[in-house]
Amino acid sequence: MTGIxxxxxxxxxxxxxxxxxxxxxxxxxAGHTPLINLCEKDNEIDVVTLTTEQDGVGxxxxxxxxxxxxxxxxxxxxxxxxxxxxxxPNICRIPFLTIVSMRGEWGEFIxxxxxxxxxxxxxxxxxxxxxxxxDYKDEVGSTVDAAARFxxxxxxxxAVLLSQKMIGAKQFKNG
Amino acid sequence: xxxxxxxxxxxxxxxxxxLRVVSGIGTSTWDIMSAGDNKGNFGFIGAMxxxxxxxxxxxxxxxxxxxxxxxxxxxxxxxxxxMATVANxxxxxxxxVVLDNExxxxxxxxxxxxxxKSDLELIAKGSGISNSYxxxxxxxxxxxxxxxxxxxxxxxxxxxxxxxxxxLVFPYSFDGSVSINRFMSSIKS
Ligand SMILES: Cc1ncc(C[n+]2csc(CCOP(=O)(O)OP(=O)(O)O)c2C)c(N)n1
Ligand SMILES: [Mg+2]
Numbered sequence: 481m482t483g484i485x486x487x488x489x490x491x492x493x494x495x496x497x498x499x500x501x502x503x504x505x506x507x508x509x510a511g512h513t514p515l516i517n518l519c520e521k522d523n524e525i526d527v528v529t530l531t532t533e534q535d536g537v538g539x540x541x542x543x544x545x546x547x548x549x550x551x552x553x554x555x556x557x558x559x560x561x562x563x564x565x566x567x568x569p570n571i572c573r574i575p576f577l578t579i580v581s582m583r584g585e586w587g588e589f590i591x592x593x594x595x596x597x598x599x600x601x602x603x604x605x606x607x608x609x610x611x612x613x614x615d616y617k618d619e620v621g622s623t624v625d626a627a628a629r630f631x632x633x634x635x636x637x638x639a640v641l642l643s644q645k646m647i648g649a650k651q652f653k654n655g
Numbered sequence: 656x657x658x659x660x661x662x663x664x665x666x667x668x669x670x671x672x673x674l675r676v677v678s679g680i681g682t683s684t685w686d687i688m689s690a691g692d693n694k695g696n697f698g699f700i701g702a703m704x705x706x707x708x709x710x711x712x713x714x715x716x717x718x719x720x721x722x723x724x725x726x727x728x729x730x731x732x733x734x735x736x737x738m739a740t741v742a743n744x745x746x747x748x749x750x751x752v753v754l755d756n757e758x759x760x761x762x763x764x765x766x767x768x769x770x771x772k773s774d775l776e777l778i779a780k781g782s783g784i785s786n787s788y789x790x791x792x793x794x795x796x797x798x799x800x801x802x803x804x805x806x807x808x809x810x811x812x813x814x815x816x817x818x819x820x821x822x823l824v825f826p827y828s829f830d831g832s833v834s835i836n837r838f839m840s841s842i843k844s
Contacts, residue, residue: 526744534704
């Protein structure tokens with residue numbers, strides 16, 4: 481188990497190290513940037529930048545078939561891109577872990593983020609994915625740890641939704 | 656134009672121990688299974704578009720094996736961005752063979768974009784997979800074998816083949832968890 485760091489991204493990173501997660505794929509989201517940077521600095525972690533989130537599902541499953549654990553980082557909009565791909569870990573009972581930074585739910589500025597923000601938990605549940613959620617900084621580490629163990633111990637898919645309340649909603653300024 | 660079924664069988668005949676074979680949804684899975692049951696095969700029967708990223712993840716985690724993906728033009732077209740990911744996160748042990756029959760044969764042979772103006776070799780090259788080439792006849796067999804076993808990857812070979820339906824050859828199991836565990840047992844041993 482992990483301690484509580486100043487930045488909760490360090491707690492996620494600590495879970496990756498603890499559980500030997502050595503591949504991290506993503507389409508970037510600002511909420512994940514500090515975690516991506518931590519992983520980039522680590523020679524033991526392969527960071528793969530995707531062109532679409534769905535490819536992270538296949539990548540993760542292939543990596544597991546070859547004996548490596550991985551995690552997919554994405555924002556809530558990316559969940560919509562993954563639906564059909566999620567059949568792969570489901571039918572193969574391959575452990576699959578994704579960490580989703582939520583948009584469109586708490587003080588959101590951009591209306592376009594709302595549809596997938598609202599849809600994200602429903603879509604994941606519709607695909608039989610166990611959904612965990614962290615609303616507060618001090619529960620991030622334990623939640624990611626629990627989700628990762630759920631996935632890798634029971635050979636199922638797990639998602640952690642990182643709430644926008646915790647990440648913070650950027651208010652955009654014109655000009 | 657190549658007759659794909661015997662061509663795939665020829666490539667997989669006397670395969671070396673360090674080869675693992677993945678196939679994308681569609682005819683490719685029946686093709687590799689027709690070459691004989693082998694624990695070192697994993698065939699997609701769904702999750703269209705995911706075979707290239709899967710093969711990349713596998714190649715990354717098993718650098719000492721040679722990874723060979725057979726897939727269709729339709730499957731490849733569904734995840735074109737994965738070529739850019741392969742190019743920019745390179746693995747030297749991956750060969751992608753696209754059995755390009757310019758159609759979705761599995762669903763009734765509707766023409767794909769490669770029957771029109773699109774060229775998968777050029778898309779691969781433009782994505783950054785510099786070792787990409789197209790073969791149109793069986794004389795290139797030796798060249799392909801060299802790419803699969805020797806050359807530094809990632810490589811993408813477009814095999815132009817006839818758009819004819821071939822008999823289905825079922826895998827050991829349709830249950831993905833059975834298939835993947837069997838495949839993984841070929842890697843552990
Ligand atoms: C998302 C999705 N759309 C459509 C299909 C139906 N489908 C199954 S196989 C296939 C064609 C695959 O074409 P290609 O990769 O070229 O294979 P081949 O021509 O060798 O059969 C399609 C469209 C599907 N399984 N999944
Ligand atoms: Mg085809």
